[in-house]
Amino acid sequence: MQDNELPLVSIYTCVYNGEKTLYRVFNSIKNLDYPNIEHIIVNDGSIDKTDELITEYIKDATCPVKYIKKENGGKHTALNIVWDIAEGFFLIQLDADDELLPHSIRFLVNKYYNIPEDIRDQYWCVHGRCITQHGDFVGDKYPDNINNFNWKEAERIAAKCSGEKIGIQRRDYLTMYKFPLVPCVSHVPENVVWDQIDNKYGTYYTNEVVRVYYVGEGGNLTDKKRTRKQFNPTTYKFKFKVINENLYGKSYKNIFLYSFCFFISSKDFQKANKYYKDINKHKFLLTVLAPFTWFLATFYRLIKRIK
Numbered sequence: 001m002q003d004n005e006l007p008l009v010s011i012y013t014c015v016y017n018g019e020k021t022l023y024r025v026f027n028s029i030k031n032l033d034y035p036n037i038e039h040i041i042v043n044d045g046s047i048d049k050t051d052e053l054i055t056e057y058i059k060d061a062t063c064p065v066k067y068i069k070k071e072n073g074g075k076h077t078a079l080n081i082v083w084d085i086a087e088g089f090f091l092i093q094l095d096a097d098d099e100l101l102p103h104s105i106r107f108l109v110n111k112y113y114n115i116p117e118d119i120r121d122q123y124w125c126v127h128g129r130c131i132t133q134h135g136d137f138v139g140d141k142y143p144d145n146i147n148n149f150n151w152k153e154a155e156r157i158a159a160k161c162s163g164e165k166i167g168i169q170r171r172d173y174l175t176m177y178k179f180p181l182v183p184c185v186s187h188v189p190e191n192v193v194w195d196q197i198d199n200k201y202g203t204y205y206t207n208e209v210v211r212v213y214y215v216g217e218g219g220n221l222t223d224k225k226r227t228r229k230q231f232n233p234t235t236y237k238f239k240f241k242v243i244n245e246n247l248y249g250k251s252y253k254n255i256f257l258y259s260f261c262f263f264i265s266s267k268d269f270q271k272a273n274k275y276y277k278d279i280n281k282h283k284f285l286l287t288v289l290a291p292f293t294w295f296l297a298t299f300y301r302l303i304k305r306i307k
């Protein structure tokens with residue numbers, strides 16, 4: 001495929017208070033050997049110098065940049081904006097503290113078009129792998145023959161391989177799904193969307209290293225004091241799994257974990273997201289579980305000093 005035929009790739013970065021690490025993103029995009037890209041940046045209400053850094057970056061950017069500033073609402077709300085404004089045939093997520101290797105986009109795009117044409121539309125994503133800033137491979141490598149299996153079996157095999165992955169994703173498949181806006185949940189887990197797409201389309205797996213994943217630095221949102229509010233996203237994740245049994249199968253484990261986490265979650269979450277809301281199908285079981293899981297959750301909060 002000639003350079004003038006290469007499809008547009010939208011690289012997207014959702015950032016909150018990223019002034020210390022954004023330079024990695026900027027430098028890696030400038031060093032990419034793939035010519036047809038756009039960079040989408042959504043600033044999720046940063047209160048540091050992130051806005052100033054992005055403004056300076058745009059002046060010297062080597063590709064078109066779309067920059068959106070918004071009030072803080074969580075990464076999932078930023079991703080919904082990306083879905084609305086991205087124009088690339090492929091999208092790829094680059095976190096605000098990591099970097100892409102120069103050959104990454106070209107490799108992943110070429111790998112996608114090397115999939116036989118008669119089955120290519122069955123795939124929505126091509127995965128590459130990561131190394132740490134120290135050069136260590138992150139996680140377990142995929143088996144060499146993983147793509148010889150049908151994509152459902154390949155997905156099952158890949159799930160057993162630990163470690164960070166990153167991939168290009170087809171926009172037409174990805175943007176069919178928006179992240180729900182859940183009261184009192186600051187971060188809707190990304191698997192809420194990924195799992196729905198994985199149920200319909202496959203991923204093509206490679207062990208090619210395409211991203212540097214920085215470890216041991218802590219996160220912008222790290223909080224050493226554990227609060228009940230921090231359990232809200234986890235509670236919603238299990239609730240989503242209980243509701244969507246067509247994706248995950250009927251699981252008493254998920255029902256139990258939802259009930260347990262609900263009683264650890266914050267009071268405002270419990271008020272806004274009633275215990276039985278949207279899951280009346282399991283109302284009897286949840287009623288039976290409630291006293292037991294309430295007791296366990298209360299005991300857990302006490303020994304872990306979760307307030």
